[in-house]
Amino acid sequence: MHIQLKNIHKYFGSVHANNDVSLTIEPGQILGLLGENGAGKSTLMKILSGLICKDSGEILINGEEQDLKSPADALRLGIGMLHQDPHDFPSMTIREDLQIWDQRSGRANHSAVDWQALMKIQEDLGFNLDLDGSVGELTVGERQQLELARLLWLGVELLILDEPTTGISASQQEILFSALKKLAGQGKTIIFVSHKLEEVKELCSRAVVLRKGCLIGEREAPFDENDLVKLMFGRQITRTRTAHAGTRDVCLSVQKLNIEDFRIAIENVNFDLYAGEVIGLAGMEGSGQRQFLQALAGMKQPSSGHILFGDEDLFGKNCYDYQKRGIFYVPSARMEEGLVPGMTLEEHYILSDCEKRVFIDSKKSHKVTEDRIQRFNIKGRAVTFSEELSGGNQQRLLLSLLQDPAKVLLLENPTRGLDIESTNWIWSILRERCQAATSIIFSSADLDELTFYADRILVFFSGRISEPLDSAGLDEERLGRMIGGKD
Amino acid sequence: MSKNRAFINFLFRISGVIAALLFTALVLLIAKANPWEAFSNIFLGAVSTPIKIADSFVAWVPLILATCGLVITFTTGLWNIGIEGQISLGAIMTTWALRLLQDSGLPPVVIILAGFLAGIAGGIVWALLAGMLKFYGGVSEIFAGLGLNFIATALTLWLIFGPWKRAGVASMSGTEPFDMSIWLPTLTGYRLSIWSLILAVVSVLIVYFILKHTVVGLRLKAVGKNYKAAIQMGISPSKYMLLSFVLCGVFAGLTGAVQVLGVYHRLIPSISSGYGFLGLLVAMLVDYQIVWAVPMALLFAALNIGGIQLPIMMKIDSTLSGVMQSSLVLFFMLMDGVRKKILKKEEEQSNE
Numbered sequence: 121m122h123i124q125l126k127n128i129h130k131y132f133g134s135v136h137a138n139n140d141v142s143l144t145i146e147p148g149q150i151l152g153l154l155g156e157n158g159a160g161k162s163t164l165m166k167i168l169s170g171l172i173c174k175d176s177g178e179i180l181i182n183g184e185e186q187d188l189k190s191p192a193d194a195l196r197l198g199i200g201m202l203h204q205d206p207h208d209f210p211s212m213t214i215r216e217d218l219q220i221w222d223q224r225s226g227r228a229n230h231s232a233v234d235w236q237a238l239m240k241i242q243e244d245l246g247f248n249l250d251l252d253g254s255v256g257e258l259t260v261g262e263r264q265q266l267e268l269a270r271l272l273w274l275g276v277e278l279l280i281l282d283e284p285t286t287g288i289s290a291s292q293q294e295i296l297f298s299a300l301k302k303l304a305g306q307g308k309t310i311i312f313v314s315h316k317l318e319e320v321k322e323l324c325s326r327a328v329v330l331r332k333g334c335l336i337g338e339r340e341a342p343f344d345e346n347d348l349v350k351l352m353f354g355r356q357i358t359r360t361r362t363a364h365a366g367t368r369d370v371c372l373s374v375q376k377l378n379i380e381d382f383r384i385a386i387e388n389v390n391f392d393l394y395a396g397e398v399i400g401l402a403g404m405e406g407s408g409q410r411q412f413l414q415a416l417a418g419m420k421q422p423s424s425g426h427i428l429f430g431d432e433d434l435f436g437k438n439c440y441d442y443q444k445r446g447i448f449y450v451p452s453a454r455m456e457e458g459l460v461p462g463m464t465l466e467e468h469y470i471l472s473d474c475e476k477r478v479f480i481d482s483k484k485s486h487k488v489t490e491d492r493i494q495r496f497n498i499k500g501r502a503v504t505f506s507e508e509l510s511g512g513n514q515q516r517l518l519l520s521l522l523q524d525p526a527k528v529l530l531l532e533n534p535t536r537g538l539d540i541e542s543t544n545w546i547w548s549i550l551r552e553r554c555q556a557a558t559s560i561i562f563s564s565a566d567l568d569e570l571t572f573y574a575d576r577i578l579v580f581f582s583g584r585i586s587e588p589l590d591s592a593g594l595d596e597e598r599l600g601r602m603i604g605g606k607d
Numbered sequence: 608m609s610k611n612r613a614f615i616n617f618l619f620r621i622s623g624v625i626a627a628l629l630f631t632a633l634v635l636l637i638a639k640a641n642p643w644e645a646f647s648n649i650f651l652g653a654v655s656t657p658i659k660i661a662d663s664f665v666a667w668v669p670l671i672l673a674t675c676g677l678v679i680t681f682t683t684g685l686w687n688i689g690i691e692g693q694i695s696l697g698a699i700m701t702t703w704a705l706r707l708l709q710d711s712g713l714p715p716v717v718i719i720l721a722g723f724l725a726g727i728a729g730g731i732v733w734a735l736l737a738g739m740l741k742f743y744g745g746v747s748e749i750f751a752g753l754g755l756n757f758i759a760t761a762l763t764l765w766l767i768f769g770p771w772k773r774a775g776v777a778s779m780s781g782t783e784p785f786d787m788s789i790w791l792p793t794l795t796g797y798r799l800s801i802w803s804l805i806l807a808v809v810s811v812l813i814v815y816f817i818l819k820h821t822v823v824g825l826r827l828k829a830v831g832k833n834y835k836a837a838i839q840m841g842i843s844p845s846k847y848m849l850l851s852f853v854l855c856g857v858f859a860g861l862t863g864a865v866q867v868l869g870v871y872h873r874l875i876p877s878i879s880s881g882y883g884f885l886g887l888l889v890a891m892l893v894d895y896q897i898v899w900a901v902p903m904a905l906l907f908a909a910l911n912i913g914g915i916q917l918p919i920m921m922k923i924d925s926t927l928s929g930v931m932q933s934s935l936v937l938f939f940m941l942m943d944g945v946r947k948k949i950l951k952k953e954e955e956q957s958n959e
Contacts, residue, residue: 449839458836471825474841
């Protein structure tokens with residue numbers, strides 16, 4: 121299938137997620153689509169698979185312009201996407217799942233011929249799925265195989281795979297890669313979305329790189345890794361580091377910590393967090409940073425290990441125990457997990473007041489509210505509802521709710537989606553806290569932010585965590601390679 | 608702009624009421640009855656004489672008490688379908704206390720107060736059961752409540768036909784009525800008790816105060832609106848949801864106690880009279896605002912009382928009131944949904 125994207129634009133509010141992207145893909149090609157978080161990879165692929173609509177531009181399939189309004193539209197044209205989360209029905213058998221998806225003729229009963237066709241696809245690709253087994257009992261890798269087989273069964277000519285190697289085993293990855301190569305050999309077009317350079321290098325014949333919504337480069341195999349890293353992350357460092365406030369007093373000591381999740385396993389983490397220190401967590405989204413931060417806040421129970429706070433092992437304690445000791449987690453999803461929609465700023469301040477009282481002291485809360493709004497420079501009033509604030513102001517509100525003094529702040533993407541001014545401001549507030557011996561661990565997708573604000577950096581890659589790196593002598597290229605799983 | 612929007616909101620609300628009336632009229636036409644005659648009969652049936660007005664208040668008391676409890680659970684984001692069973696258990700416990708003390712020679716005031724306290728305890732226990740099933744057993748409060756309702760009904764019937772049956776023959780009309788001395792005193796010539804009226808008003812004030820002026824009330828609200836954020840603020844959602852069940856149980860228990868002490872003076876099979884479910888409708892209709900629940904519950908109570916006229920005057924079943932009440936809720940919520948959709952569209956357009 122010959123695909124041509126012409127001048128695709130897509131806006132989400134004020135964010136220009138795809139900016140004039142033009143791209144041609146030949147049949148039989150495996151194209152690697154690279155880019156850091158928020159570069160617009162997923163958006164572009166969702167447009168191509170009919171999940172979201174483009175704002176402007178053209179999509180030509182085999183030379184004909186097509187208007188893709190839904191995934192069903194795309195599927196009819198032979199475009200199928202393998203999403204990061206399996207789109208299947210865990211409570212059904214594999215046979216039922218396949219029948220549900222097959223809407224070619226509205227039949228519920230498939231003939232033996234149909235099933236033979238499916239079994240042949242399976243066999244060719246080296247899969248081994250039991251049609252009468254339950255979908256829910258499959259591993260992530262097998263569910264992916266099911267989806268892949270299903271798409272091919274439905275006659276897909278263009279396959280889009282979004283980060284397909286997340287959460288599958290090495291042997292399953294091997295099967296997947298050989299299957300993809302075989303399919304390309306049969307003339308299918310494949311788009312492989314990934315941030316793992318190794319995989320792109322192994323699999324793809326061509327790679328394009330998106331950055332900030334723009335297609336900024338295109339390379340043919342064999343690839344030069346450094347070159348790709350530069351394309352993905354490359355930009356001028358404009359800020360200079362300030363001396364950090366870290367001391368050598370250990371504030372929190374993490375020993376042999378293991379965290380397990382249905383998606384990711386983080387093993388054997390060891391490090392000391394010093395009072396007043398800032399540690400940055402680098403890595404692609406979903407590499408385990410969230411689970412790690414939540415484990416350190418008692419929001420998620422680690423499976424084993426020690427979290428020493430002073431003389432006390434906090435392992436097994438709940439998040440309220442952590443909060444009582446001054447360890448706070450600030451989630452990235454501000455409105456979903458941090459603030460209460462339908463409540464005013466003043467109500468938020470009353471709720472976060474740790475002083476025990478029965479009745480609301482409105483005199484005090486007025487004062488606190490005015491005070492915080494001014495100090496944190498929040499563009500809102502006491503009676504403003506939290507959801508009416510802009511993203512930057514919501515983040516300020518969230519930070520202004522934290523108790524003072526706090527011992528450890530665990531911030532998940534604290535400046536995501538914020539402009540430079542808000543980012544700088546928020547960090548000035550956080551830095552102030554460090555002077556008062558508060559330690560901070562934060563995750564970020566922004567390399568500049570990491571190297572600039574963090575004293576040390578931990579790099580996450582598929583649940584593996586690097587040794588703490590001093591950010592002082594660290595160059596961004598090396599960091600970029602580590603995030604991509606090299607080095 | 609905001610003034611304009613408030614007016615639009617008001618228009619949508621009114622249109623919901625009108626649609627509900629039209630729908631009820633349609634139902635009446637299908638039943639070959641004159642809608643206008645039916646509406647005026649309901650109206651007159653509720654307000655034409657002082658006795659009828661007082662009767663509306665007799666129905667209002669248990670309804671607003673149940674709504675008081677439900678406003679609290681709704682605020683916490685809980686669907687307390689089990690309110691009916693909680694009312695029944697309140698009534699059962701009140702009956703039990705009265706049976707135990709009626710021949711004790713204690714002053715009636717003490718016996719009545721003991722009846723109320725026992726009723727509260729019954730409501731709390733049944734509400735806590737639903738809450739614990741939710742938190743320790745992972746059962747949705749809706750199903751837990753539903754199951755407990757059935758058990759409460761069975762329990763009531765068993766008591767009436769078993770251990771507490773009337774001397775001679777057990778019957779659906781309930782247990783042996785209590786001596787008049789331990790009835791809630793009523794106004795002479797009316798069925799309305801000033802004490803139950805006071806209880807209802809005080810309950811409304813208490814709920815209003817808890818939700819508006821206490822930290823606990825604010826925390827309940829936070830848990831209901833976003834329990835994940837509540838966790839970050841050091842509020843334990845399960846603790847506060849259990850508290851919410853307990854508070855609701857208090858009011859449900861009081862509802863049951865009033866039904867026994869002030870209305871039926873015995874335990875009857877359908878002691879809750881559906882006020883729990885009706886309370887759910889009232890609470891939803893007023894968007895869980897207790898202040899607005901006061902007139903709305905009165906309207907619903909009046910519809911109940913007025914509906915009694917229908918079989919007498921027009922040979923239509925009195926359940927027409929139920930049709931009106933439910934269609935009011937359905938159309939009201941439907942219009943609210945339409946309003947929100949339109950507003951969202953407007954917002955999206957203004958963003959572009």
